[in-house]
Amino acid sequence: MTNLNGRFGIHGGQYIPETLMNAVTELEEAYNKYKDDPDFCMELETLFNDYAGRPSLLYYAENMSKDLGGAKIYLKREDLNHTGAHKINNVLGQALLAKKMGKTRLIAETGAGQHGVATATAAALMGMECVVFMGEEDTKRQALNVYRMKLLGADVIPVKTGTATLKDAVSEAMREWTKRIDDTHYCLGSVMGPHPFPTIVRDFQAVISKEIKQQMLAKEGRLPDAVIACVGGGSNAIGSFYHFIEDKDVRLIGCEAAGRGIDTFETAATISTGKLGIFHGMKSYFCQDDHGQIAPVYSISAGLDYPGVGPEHAYLYDTGRAEYTAITDDEAVNAFEYLSKKEGIIPAIESSHAVAYAMKLAPTLDKDKIIVITISGRGDKDCAAIARYKGVDIYD
């Protein structure tokens, strides 16, 4: 899917300062060396299975399916992974790669904190130093995750520039990487940034769709009719879609954060409201104004609160292979509560965007149809924020 220069159609590329060019080239060479190396693959699979708890379950959500009265709904339980989200898949891969490259220090950006926690976890496991950049606004929304990262031995740097959210954390991590390249690997958390990151992160997350396919064939003897996942940068979505891209009968549906609505300025729905641009190392779609200034975005979900989308999603959108829809804060909060009550599963507010779309889609489909929702993370981290959203002040 990727060509030599890291393009997905017109998207992708390497729009970064000269200072970083040799670092990304070194990373690409190391990745190409190790990705098919049997020892590396074995080591990673052992970490996935024995440390992260893979494979994650594919669970038939019978109550939800019956209640909605349409398609059969399965949940891909990435929330059951160690550290509580899909982020660990990518991080274990990148940390292992960084270690092979002789790096001793990991830096990362984080929005909701899940990627930061996963990176801090891998660093602790592998005896590496770790620094996580997190928008100051997000450190408030996700105070528990800040504590977890510190407990795991990481330094957490609150980023105060710009909107003090995920995009500013990415910018600051990029700046830090240009300052210190020799011993440091930038463990980027989503399928975004300069080549080779969108490809590397996708490959490490593709385990999600690989498992869905095997599990679905074992349970139902056929492929699902639709796979639904939430999209910020888009790592859990591309991981959920990847092994189905060639299976043209499987609908691939990404759910962006509409925030207060795509007709308002308080939104983070990049594909619905953005336009083509160049930012954070890639050509893709971005929320921006008429003069190319990156727009401040908003979502209740810190993990989807990003003004861009990964280049492979932009390409899947251009070609029509995947569909993208936008879910509002209200719809996501409703889905958060619904899945908790119906199935006893508290999804992350990010994943709740995918649940919300499934709640609209399932009733329109026949009972013999099957949809899979990727529950990218667990929702414990969101309880205090959702309570506040509902006007309940609980002790955080």
Added chain:
Amino acid sequence: MTKIHKAFENGKAFIPFITCGDPDLETTKEIVKAAAENGADLIELGIPFSDPTAEGPVIQGANIRALKGGVNTDKIFDLVRELRKEITIPLVFMTYANVVFSYDADKFIKTCSEVGIDGLILPDIPFEEKEEFLPICHKYDVALISLIAPTSDKRVGMIAKEAEGFIYLVSSLGVTGVRSEINSDLSSIVKVIRENTDVPCAIGFGISTPQQAYDMAALSDGAIVGSAIIKIIEKYGKDAPKYVGAYVRSMKDAANS
């Protein structure tokens, strides 16, 4: 052929960087004039960007102040039109790829040529991505300036061979900002540049004192200073032009002492 080479015909070049619209466009105009009158050989005009990933805190601050003040690309083109009535030294824009791309690159670069901008510095366009804008720059005779960094290593020759206008040699790792010491082995990088091109080479990032201007100019064809000037503008606001003028004079003299 652009007229950028003229900047390197008066001894060692001194190149100040100024963010347009900080604190306002009227003051920017006076600062640019003061810099030109006091020996600046070429001026880098920054078009502010919301998320300047190659900049340290000082220039980030200037970008934010300028955008809050309401500047945009069209207003900056108007500023250059005004400046060109009085100023003849080469002027280049320094901004980010998305500012050019979103304006429509052809329209942006054509307008650069019309208003009298001689070159473009885009820190997020490395050698591998220069085809994005280079054919258009050639069409309108605007130089796309190449950057070389302390980490460029084996890339130095490749970049230098195809360089146009001048080469911006980044002195240090990291982002823009004042540094007390510059430790990179710049002389060996300049040597490789010289072996590959006759295009002049100026050093920037971290330079603030006359001694540093002297040291860097001795190694190359000139010195570029951004953050130290932005700090003067931040301190004096509308009164900044005379202070920037005096600073530029001291740095130009030091570079040629």
